[in-house]
Amino acid sequence: APDGSGQKVAALVPCHCGDPATAESDVRAMRAFGTPIADLVQPMPYPAVNTLLDDLLGKKGTLNYWKSGCLRELSDAAIDVLVDSFERVPSTMTGIFLDHVHGAAARVDPGATAFPHRQEAFSVLVLGQWRDPADTEANIAWARETFESLRPHLSERRYTNFLSADDTGSVRQGYGENY
Numbered sequence: 001a002p003d004g005s006g007q008k009v010a011a012l013v014p015c016h017c018g019d020p021a022t023a024e025s026d027v028r029a030m031r032a033f034g035t036p037i038a039d040l041v042q043p044m045p046y047p048a049v050n051t052l053l054d055d056l057l058g059k060k061g062t063l064n065y066w067k068s069g070c071l072r073e074l075s076d077a078a079i080d081v082l083v084d085s086f087e088r089v090p091s092t093m094t095g096i097f098l099d100h101v102h103g104a105a106a107r108v109d110p111g112a113t114a115f116p117h118r119q120e121a122f123s124v125l126v127l128g129q130w131r132d133p134a135d136t137e138a139n140i141a142w143a144r145e146t147f148e149s150l151r152p153h154l155s156e157r158r159y160t161n162f163l164s165a166d167d168t169g170s171v172r173q174g175y176g177e178n179y
Contacts, residue, residue, distance in 0.1 A: 001037065004092075006092040008086065008087075008089075009037060012030060013049075013052055013053070014027060014030060014041060015046070015049050017046070017103070017104070020043065023043070027041060040052070056093075056095070057127075057129075061131060062093065062129050062130070062131060063129070063130050063131065063133065063135075063136060063139070064127065064128060064129045064130075065128045065136075065139060065140045065143050065164065066125055066126055066127045066128065066143060066162065066164050067125075067126045067143050067144065067146070067147035067164055067167075068123065068124060068125045068126065068158065068159060068162035068163065068164070069123075069124055069147070069150065069151075069154040069155070069157075069158060070101075070117065070121045070122065070123050070124070070154060070155045070157040070158065070159065071098075071121065071122040071123075071124055071150075071153050071154060071155070072121075072153060072154065072155045073122075073153075074098070074122050075153065077152075077153065078150065078153040081146075081149045081150050081153065082096055082098075082124075082150075084149075085126070085142075085145075085146040085149060085150075088142065089128075089142060090128070090130070090135060090138040090139050090142050091128065091129060091130040091135065091139055093129035093130060093131070094127060094128050094129055094130070094139065094142070095127050095129075096124065096125070096126055096127070096146070097124070097125040097127060098122050098123070098124055098125075099122065099123040099124075099125075099159075100120075100121075100122055101117075101119075101120060101121045101122070101123055102120045102121075105118065106118050106119060106120045110176075110177070110178070111177075111178065113178075114175055114178050115159075115160070115174075115175070115178070116175060116176040116177055116178045117157040117158075117159070117176065119157075121155070121157065123159045123162070124150065124154075125162050126143050126146045126147050126150070127143070128140065128142055128143040156173055157173065157176070158170050158173040158174040159174065160174035160175070
């Protein structure tokens, strides 16, 4: 939780890049889902969107380990794995991030850029973060176990920005035919 209480929360970080005149109606269903802890959804420059999670990620002195992949679909079974795994996080700084790749990103020809994975997908990042070096083994084990539990739901696609140091061989997956 943003207040440091250790309460587990789900956060939605939308980015509406469409017509500003339809933005409010386009996010209405999300806002109607429930009462949020905080609602920061408002017009802002795109570069500001990219800094929204900076206070949660990469703080000096933070240790981290991550694993990543792309879900074939956001199925009930994959969601069950994510929820179960999040229940067992060993650190209050740990999170699981889903990025919905769609819209303009999925309309680019796969051969037009180095990144070829232009199908609609959900990129998943299993991010363990902690401060005490004594907690390293537990946090790395949690990230690896979570990733292995997700493996049946993952495609061969990879987002190269989220590769971890032990993802040898995965760079080729990140670029596919464009390697």
